[in-house]
Amino acid sequence: MAHEELSPFRQVWRRVVIAAVVLLATVLIVWLDRDAYRDGNQIGIDLLDAFYYATVTLSTTGYGDITPLTDAARLVNILVITPLRILFLIVLIGTTLEALTTRTREEFRIRRWRSHVRQHVIVCGYGTKGRSAIRSLQAYGTPLEQIVVVDPEPRAIDEANSLGLTGIVGDASRTDVLRRASIERARAVIVAANRDDASVLITLTVRQLNAGVPITTSVREEENAQLLRQSGADTVITTSATAGRLLGLSTDAPRVVATVEDLVTGxxxxxxxxxxxxxxxxxxxxxxxxxxxxxxxxxxxxxxxxxxxxxxxxxxxxxxxxxxxxxxxxxxx
Missing domain, CATH: 3.30.70.1450 (Regulator of K+ conductance, C-terminal domain)
Known part of the structure; x- marks a missing residue:
């Protein structure tokens, strides 16, 4: 089973929730003991002052305008609010460091891979069609190290990486993303996008960057096949029409369909x-x-x-x- 990790957005959101909980807990602690604090010459603070004090205390060392008066309030600040401040900073700084570390690790891995890769196959799209194409490539002897997956979904790329594939997060119709995949040194490109317009844009971009690479693309609607060929695709597979023909054959000639399925399953x-x-x-x-x-x-x-x-x-x-x-x-x- 593929390894699944939280997306970067969910990781950041989870940490924001933790930071908010720490902030609210600090506000509650200060508010319950509000008469033990002084704001300038005024004894006691209101709820807004409690939020203000908690915010500046957790994010900095405080400004000194609101201070604890009693020994009990000072003890609470030492034993409770100071650890909460440390936890708050760890959550915020940890999020930043994790994001930077993950990006740096990813860039280093791709740079190292690019310096060695030659004659690889780029698969644009890691949905059902992309996965099936990769299984066929493997069956015909293409090693995993020579297959590059480009997909805009981080979770799909995480799954591809867990299987030993090289994955790049991004839109395959963008020039910079395809260059990261070393399009200029690829031996073939498979376009397995879920939409015909996306397939056209990807094909046009690939052909612009590498005039000689063979491009195989799938298209849902048969009327768009010619457009894909004009965009630079060498082979266009009409998925809906092909499936429809097999469905029609299955009624009167089911063994023919079984044989065709056998032939195309490497x-x-x-x-x-x-x-x-x-x-x-x-x-x-x-x-x-x-x-x-x-x-x-x-x-x-x-x-x-x-x-x-x-x-x-x-x-x-x-x-x-x-x-x-x-x-x-x-x-x-």
Whole structure:
């Protein structure tokens, strides 16, 4: 189970509540013994004076305009209010130091990581789609150290970090955030945002910063797919349309849906793989290979396995094949 920590806002809010409780407790102590204090030449103080005295006493050493008169009041100040002052300062200073320490630690970790990382994959969005994409990357042999997650939610990044991923809190459509993720050295970018407009902005920013990196993005509405391609995405996956087609197939051809699910779930059963033609396969037909060939890409054009234009395989051809996943191992390359 992923480690969960309180968000920075909740941590600060909790400490503010503690500080307020300490302040109110001090006011109550002073108010109950209000006749034992002097404000200038006046004996006794009112509720406003009690708040004033408690505030300046907890936050400073006091101004001396309101002072305790009796030995009992002075003893209460020594034994009760002084420890409350120390607790109050610890709460406030601790919040500041924790925030600075956390930020410094995070910046140091990212700087150290940036100095070593090369050919990594950036996943923009750590929701359901982003998590599934990361599981597929792992199944196909990408180590966790080579996967970077960018998400605006601190809790999502905390979870990603607890699993061994490198996480960066921020909006992936911002230039500075993507540069922190070393976008210029990435080998691929996966855009798994929850909204189509966010996907467009992220894709545009990625393409501006790295003109050559392959971008794969998801889109909810099919009519936005072309917009994503125009924004610079190399591959656009329409999640709602794809899910709808599978739902329709499930009625009359449930085994087809099961097989498709098997194919797209890496690390078990049947796996889809993209690879280049080996030297021993040059000159053969697609049906003569041990692997089941689904398509052949030649000169930037993708041909189906039964297209007569394929003829025999050439040295620069790229194949999409179906392989059986070896039990307990990664997908062979």
């Amino acid at each position: 690390g078990q059963g049947l796996d889809l793989q993209q690879r280049r033609v080996t030297a021993g396969e040059v000159g053969l037909g697609p049906r003569q290979l041990r692997d089941i060939v689904l398509s052949v890409t030649r000169g930037g054009r993708t041909l189906r396995f039964d297209d007569p234009l394929i003829g025999t395989l050439e040295a620069e051809d790229v194949l999409v094949v179906v392989r059986s996943h070896p039990p307990g191992g990664q997908i062979a390359v």
